Amino acid sequence: MNAWFADGLxxxxxxxxxxxxxxxxxxxxxxxxxxxxxxxxxxxxxxxELRQRVRTWWWIAAIFGVALCLHPKGAIILMALVSFLAFxxxxxxxxxxxxxxxxxxxxxxxxxxxYWWVWQNWYGMFIIFIPVYLFLFLPMRMVMVGxxxxxxxxxxxxxxxxxxxxxxxxHIAFLVNLPDLHGPRPLTGGMYVFYLLLLTQLNDVAQxxxxxxxxxxxxxxxxxxxxxxxxxxxxxxTTTLLAWLLAPWFTPFxxxxxxxxxxxxxxxxxxxxxxxxxVKRDIGVKDASSMLPGHGGILDRLDSLTYxxxxxxxxxxxxxx
Numbered sequence: 090m091n092a093w094f095a096d097g098l099x100x101x102x103x104x105x106x107x108x109x110x111x112x113x114x115x116x117x118x119x120x121x122x123x124x125x126x127x128x129x130x131x132x133x134x135x136x137x138e139l140r141q142r143v144r145t146w147w148w149i150a151a152i153f154g155v156a157l158c159l160h161p162k163g164a165i166i167l168m169a170l171v172s173f174l175a176f177x178x179x180x181x182x183x184x185x186x187x188x189x190x191x192x193x194x195x196x197x198x199x200x201x202x203x204y205w206w207v208w209q210n211w212y213g214m215f216i217i218f219i220p221v222y223l224f225l226f227l228p229m230r231m232v233m234v235g236x237x238x239x240x241x242x243x244x245x246x247x248x249x250x251x252x253x254x255x256x257x258x259x260h261i262a263f264l265v266n267l268p269d270l271h272g273p274r275p276l277t278g279g280m281y282v283f284y285l286l287l288l289t290q291l292n293d294v295a296q297x298x299x300x301x302x303x304x305x306x307x308x309x310x311x312x313x314x315x316x317x318x319x320x321x322x323x324x325x326x327t328t329t330l331l332a333w334l335l336a337p338w339f340t341p342f343x344x345x346x347x348x349x350x351x352x353x354x355x356x357x358x359x360x361x362x363x364x365x366x367x368v369k370r371d372i373g374v375k376d377a378s379s380m381l382p383g384h385g386g387i388l389d390r391l392d393s394l395t396y397x398x399x400x401x402x403x404x405x406x407x408x409x410x
Contacts, residue, residue: 105338106280109287110154117147149390153286161265161278162208168262169204175254175387176200182372183250186243188236192227196247199223200255207262215263219256224248254388257395260402261285267410270341281405284332284339288351289397292328292358299323313366316359325355341409350404354397361396365389 120143152167176197185193199219206215228244264285265278300320308316332351336342342350365388369375 105274106277106283109283109339110150113150113154113287117143117150121147164265164279164282165204165207165262168258168265169201171387171391172204172255172258173197173200175258175391176250178386178388179250179254182369182374183246186236186239188234189231189243189247191234192230192247195230196223196227196251199251203255203259204262207259207266210266212263215259219251223251227251253395254391257399258391260398261394264398264402264405267406270409272341274338276339276341280339281401284335285354285398285401286394287335288328288332288354289358289393291331292324292355293362293393295327296320296324296359299327309363312370313363316363321359324359325352328352328355328358340405342405346404346408350401353400353404357396357400358393361393365392365395 124143153164155163180193203215203218206218227247228240231240231244261282264281267278267281269278270276296316297320300315300317300323303323304317304319306318307314308318308321329348329351332354333344333347336344336347336350340347340350
């Protein structure tokens with residue numbers, strides 16, 4: 090085992106990351122055992138959704154675990170694929186104009202370009218390519234088609250989709266590509282991504298549990314009826330505590346910085362969740378798709394990350410890089 094770390098197959102600097110994924114594996118085993126025990130204890134009750142959720146989490150953890158632990162470039166390729174699938178799922182919810190098919194092709198071609206800037210570690214182009222150049226190019230291409238009916242709605246929904254599913258999520262890939270920080274405890278990009286993903290997903294779980302246990306007052310009943318003030322506050326406080334506890338192992342944040350980052354992830358995760366809920370309510374669907382059994386679609390699983398990923402990246406980047 091020591092030879093593996095010495096030879097670089099498993100970089101020794103990422104040992105905390107391997108231990109952390111071991112902890113995730115233990116949690117998934119416990120969840121699997123609990124779901125089986127519930128099925129045997131109460132055979133009359135339907136636990137299909139719970140089993141599907143646990144099974145899907147096994148696949149998600151395995152894919153991201155391999156990508157993060159073995160090689161940073163693998164994580165970039167994986168995130169490019171995730172963005173492609175998320176954007177495709179987003180478009181499947183909309184009614185697009187027939188005249189926009191060529192424009193949609195250009196939008197799809199922009200996805201590998203965005204991740205190519207990440208691959209090359211070209212921060213300047215990465216940060217302006219979609220918000221500036223694609224924002225200017227796609228409407229120009231629409232104008233060249235000559236169809237003005239529904240132009241503003243089409244241009245707006247297309248660019249919002251690119252910003253959400255590609256630009257926001259590509260910050261996760263750029264986290265992986267950040268240079269290692271050498272100090273008393275070496276830090277790698279994979280550690281930052283694990284910290285972000287774990288806190289964002291646990292924030293969703295904590296807000297759900299607190300809301301179910303003590304939730305009384307609705308936050309935004311017309312958008313997300315199940316969200317409560319108590320669930321939001323409990324989830325944010327839980328996430329902040331975990332951010333503070335895990336920061337010394339996975340980030341260069343000071344105590345104050347980790348607390349502020351925990352608050353940021355807790356609140357931003359909630360906003361990302363309800364914003365995507367508003368989109369789905371406007372379209373008239375409950376889930377974005379059925380790609381992830383028990384979870385819905387990719388957008389249902391990544392909604393919080395569309396807000397937490399870019400905000401976390403820029404806090405880390407401007408404070409420590």
